[in-house]
Amino acid sequence: MSETWKVSIPCTRAEARILAADYLFVSSADSSPTIVASETDAKRPDEWMIDVYCDAEPDPDLIANLLLLSPSAQAASAAPMIERLADEDWVTMSQQGLEPLRAGRFHVHTASGHPSDNPGLTNICIDAGQAFGTGHHETTMGCLQSLDQLRRSGHRFRHIADVGTGSGLLAFAAHHLWRDAKIIASDIDPVAVAVTEANAGQNAIKLGNGRSQIRLVRSNGLDHPALRQRAPFDLIIANILAGPLVALSPQIAAASAPGTVLLLAGLLSRQQAEVVRAYVREGFRLKHARLANEWPCLTLVKAKKYGWTRKPHRKKSPLASDYFGEC
CATH class of the missing domain: 3.40.50.150 (Vaccinia Virus protein VP39)
Structure with missing residues (x-):
């Protein structure tokens, strides 16, 4: 059974919008990660999060490429959060918050x-x-x-x-x-x-x-x-x-x-x-x-x-x- 890892990187609302239109980026992985951008707090509309799902533990090169998605995180030297997920249908889970x-x-x-x-x-x-x-x-x-x-x-x-x-x-x-x-x-x-x-x-x-x-x-x-x-x-x-x-x-x-x-x-x-x-x-x-x-x-x-x-x-x-x- 394949692994699933998630890398979470803070970003701004503007960065999330640009990402939604331009979701191609250089990856060091064999398969393309899946990217989901979401608002973290309705009371803070400019604070968003980029969640990147990978089928293998992310290596340093991949992390460096992912950080390019959020210049604000780079400027603030924000460290990405990395976790291995349980064996669940994470694609469906990532879309459960999407309203019709x-x-x-x-x-x-x-x-x-x-x-x-x-x-x-x-x-x-x-x-x-x-x-x-x-x-x-x-x-x-x-x-x-x-x-x-x-x-x-x-x-x-x-x-x-x-x-x-x-x-x-x-x-x-x-x-x-x-x-x-x-x-x-x-x-x-x-x-x-x-x-x-x-x-x-x-x-x-x-x-x-x-x-x-x-x-x-x-x-x-x-x-x-x-x-x-x-x-x-x-x-x-x-x-x-x-x-x-x-x-x-x-x-x-x-x-x-x-x-x-x-x-x-x-x-x-x-x-x-x-x-x-x-x-x-x-x-x-x-x-x-x-x-x-x-x-x-x-x-x-x-x-x-x-x-x-x-x-x-x-x-x-x-x-x-x-x-x-x-x-």
Whole structure:
């Protein structure tokens, strides 16, 4: 039976939020640890804790890497707390404190939570495990609300890609909103792909290549042959990080057609201008920005062919509306 160890490191609320959006870090272990950030005292809202679960006793190199997650703990020379856990289902235990959430028409809960009996809500059960994405972070909440708004405003999509799917939550939401769509969900992390497959089974969502099904692939961006074959998409969702979003802009543009809707999240508000500029250069226009705390969720649309040309002899912002035709 494998061991389970927990390393607890104090952090600030801001560090926990950044960690929730950027959960990849260098590890000296053979398998990726699971990270859970939680508030320690409601009366002290800035005091949070990072709990890292490992399947082997953490060595000094791993501890040093984990401390990089909390600069405030490093500055205060705070020693991490290390303990070996009893043989229990610690993933389930770590999620027991997560309350169900409401985002648009979606009611998202873990297996230890309860589905809603409101017929107007769509229940989705997510147990993230080693792939994060239970919906409790502002980036995922913003994407769920934006997807719901797209459906309410009459959008119909038939070919959808969820890039960096994590736990599969956003792909599942798109499946519920557009039942006849062909959806492909990808992630660079094989653990995320396995977790999404398990979550699909828990939600009775069929996996496959047909309509009303979700195809799962492991891919670095949109580099998988299945993604290239299915392009162009009429809806692309990418809830990742600002750096990868900028780097992937040419790939995403190549997989888009005039009128393609693009939903971007995982960036901070201070990174929005850089991300938008990257996609404006690829022929997109910003339609809407939904902001929750410092986390924007951006909705962009690919301009019609020949419909976005820079007017000569005028100096305007690259976001000026007259650079674009109708979408």
